[in-house]
Amino acid sequence: MAQRPFKRQQTVRKGATTPRKRKKRVSSSGGSGGKKSGSGILSKIGGMIPGPEAIARFIVIMGIWGLVIGGGIVAYYGYGLPEKISFEVASERKPSIRVISVDGAVLGSYGDRYGSPVEVSDLPDHVGLAFASIEDRRFYDHFGIDILGILRASWVNLTSGRIAEGGSTITQQLAKNLFLSPERNFGRKIEEVLLALWLEFKFTKQQILSLYLNRIYFGSGMYGIDAASRHYFGTDPRRLNLYEAAVLAGLPKAPSRYNPLVDPEDSAKRANVVLDAMASNGVITAARAERAKQRTVRTTRQGKSGPGVRYFTDWVLDRVRDYIGYVDQDLTIHTTLDSRLQEIAEFNLERALASPVAQQKNVGQAALLAMTPDGAVRAMVGGRDYFESQYNRVTQARRQPGSVFKLFVYLAALDKGIGSNDWMRDMAISINGWEPRNFDRKHHGTMSIRDAVATSNNSIAVQVAMEVGLDNVIKKAHDMGVSSELGREPSLALGTSEVSMLDLTGAYAIVANGGFSVFPHAIRKIVGQGGVVLFERSDEFPVRLMNPLHAGEMNNMLSSVVAKGTGRNAIIDRPAAGKTGTTSDSRDAWFIGYTAELVAGVWMGNDNGSPMDDVSGGDLPAKLWHDFMLHAHQNLPVRSLGKAALARSQKVGEDGSWREFTSGFTTGNTKQ
Known part of the structure; x- marks a missing residue:
């Protein structure tokens, strides 16, 4: 019995002294007993720091895992490394295409x-x-x-x-x-x-x-x-x-x-x-x-032409498949372009557009095309700056030709027996309420067809078109290579239907060569790998499209345009013929003309169709044509226009006869 109180007291004492001892130890950490207590803590912490053997063991383990992981990465990404490599170049690449001028540039x-x-x-x-x-x-x-x-x-x-x-x-x-x-x-x-x-x-x-x-x-x-x-x-x-x-x-x-x-x-x-x-x-x-050291790099000239030649090469590349199908090998394309003439064309076009007069008159764009009388393109500039716009105004644009279109009106008239020496009256006329007006807003009475062409008389042109029939005018234009759809309306005679410069210049080339068919073309030969000739243009037998007498008479009328008419700014040091064209509000201005050696067309205007300030075909376009043709004919002998037609006739074995041509020509002419 005496032990129970003692045991209870001992239990209570034990429970009471325990918290007091913990409190004392905590409070003594900053007192006189702190050093002894702190040494105990350091001793415990020191027991937790690994020794040199543990560190070495850890490094070895991590190294082994690093090798395992690194080996796995190497094995994963290294699987399939090639065993050998050839010094030859890879075969999977885009075919190389080189475009060469007729003079080798x-x-x-x-x-x-x-x-x-x-x-x-x-x-x-x-x-x-x-x-x-x-x-x-x-x-x-x-x-x-x-x-x-x-x-x-x-x-x-x-x-x-x-x-x-x-x-x-x-x-x-x-x-x-x-x-x-x-x-x-x-x-x-x-x-x-x-x-x-x-x-x-x-x-x-x-x-x-x-x-x-x-x-x-x-x-x-x-x-x-x-x-x-x-x-x-x-x-x-x-x-x-x-x-x-x-x-x-x-x-x-x-x-x-x-x-x-x-x-x-x-x-x-x-x-x-x-x-x-x-x-x-x-x-x-x-x-x-x-x-x-140098200030600039002098490279081998890749031809004398500037970036404007890209209009031509783009046009050529678009037509390669028409001749050889899918391109799967390196090609060399030999073209008809003359790098000297191309350089002349680019220089003169740029100078014309940069002139103060052109800037004052709001002339934003221009294009120039030159070809031989048989249709071989010698120069093409599709715009003032290829890098700003790759749109080719020679081949892609469709613009109103103005009086340049009158060529087809008077050719249709010749077929109907109306000659250059016939007379008609320039007077005010009205067709279903539409009244054509002359450029100077005046009428000049009776005049010959030749003078009407030379002065670009609108009233007489419309009268002639109505007399011979609009359907005949349209057929004549299509037979001579115009591929555009033409509106059957009286204003057609004044060039209100849109056409391309390529088609129009090709049509004038037909007159220049005496009346034979013309396919405007650029590719002479395509050579593949190993020198294999994949395509070569043959000397195809052209079709006569015009009575040779009519070709000569038309040539005479167009010569009068340059000699004494609206194209006087185009006069050069040799016989030349051509036609001016101007549309309403001077939105388009044209001059297309030719010599015995070369046919060239010039267009000026703005891409958005905004008017120029009083620019006519006989003004800036005729002057640009003059500058280009004058430089292009340097050191060439002077030949009469009739000589070109005669040479063309002799080349194809002309016997003096001629035949009407069917409309099948138009389909073929759209190929290039």
Whole structure:
């Protein structure tokens, strides 16, 4: 019994002393007993810090896992790496198409063009050194991955706040170029690194650099240093000089921006950077680098023509399939265009539009087409600036021709027995309430048909059209190559139905050659791989469309337009004929004329149809025609217009007879 109170008291005491002891220990942490207590805590913490053996064990474990994970990544992305690679270029590419003028100038190159494979050991030393200096300065020292280069590029990018420099080596670029897609992601970068290591293992540095030079893109559709060297400098890559090598080495960074044909000054600046890099790397002296520097890049002229020739080459390329079907091989297209005449056309058209008079009179656009009397196109400028607008105003535009269309009215009249010496009265007429007016708003009484043509009289033209019948006028226009739909209304005689310059100029060529059919054409021959001729234009037997007497009489009337009529501004140093045309409110102004050698058409106006300020066909268009034709005929003997028709007749074995032509010609004429 005596033990129970003792046990209860002991239990209570134990329960009471426990919290007091904990409180005391906590409060004593800052007192005299703190040192002893703190040493106890450090002892416990020290027991939790791993020792050297534990750290080493941890590192080994993590290393093993790193190897396992890294090996898995390598195995995953390395699966399927190629076992070998060919020095030949890839076959999957866009076919290369070169367009050549009749005088042998290269008018344009399209598609992907690869040159012949070359080895860097066959090139001048400065070629390979130029590429290595600007693209991968430690190329001969690294193993495919340039660690120092990556660190340097990272520092430059970090300090500049932008991606100013890359760390990829030439080997990495080659790997990406050969095997990988352009997309940017982590997996592709790993594949690039693995492929770079594989390339370094499989090939020597010289072989890698050779592969790189044979596949890199140099702009203008050129792949490989052989193609680029011949395209830009017209030389074998084995004969590249130091500056030419620097220009080419500067292209891979931005082929379009540094293209020497597009911006020779910017290309020169980039080449000078390459030369400085070569001097910095010690492969050439600083003095030699300074001597080689230039302010602009002088390339081989790809023809004398400017960007305006693209209107012509685009037109040609659109017609290649009509002759050979699907294009699946490299082609060389030999055309009828004369690069000298093209240069003259572009120069004179640009000068005419830039003149103060043209600007004051709101002349926004112009087009010029020149062809031989048998339809071979010698020059074509489809607008004032190809880079601003690729719309071809020679082949694509449909505009009102104005009085240029009267050619078909008077040809139909000749067929009906109305001759140039017949007389008609210029007077006010009304047809269903419509009253045609002359350009000067006056009437001039009785005059010959010849004078009516020379002065571009509207009243007489409408009277003649109504007398011979609008259907006959329309048929005559279609038979002579006009493919547009023509409205059957009295105003048709004054050129109110829209037509193309190509059709109209081709029709005047028929008169120029004495009345034989004309197919305006540009392609002489198409040559495929291995020199195989896929198409060649034959000397086709033309169809006579006009009575030779009528052709001569029409020629006489059109000559009077230039000699004493509305086309006097077109007078040149030899016999010429033509016709002016002006539409309402001066929205369109034309002059189409010819000599014994050349037929040319000029149009001026605005794409939106807004009026020009009092511009007629006998004004600025006739002056442009005059300037072009005068330069085009320099050093050519003077021939009468009849000589051209006679030569054409002799070429086709003309026997003096003629026959009417059926409308089937129109269908064939739309092919090109």
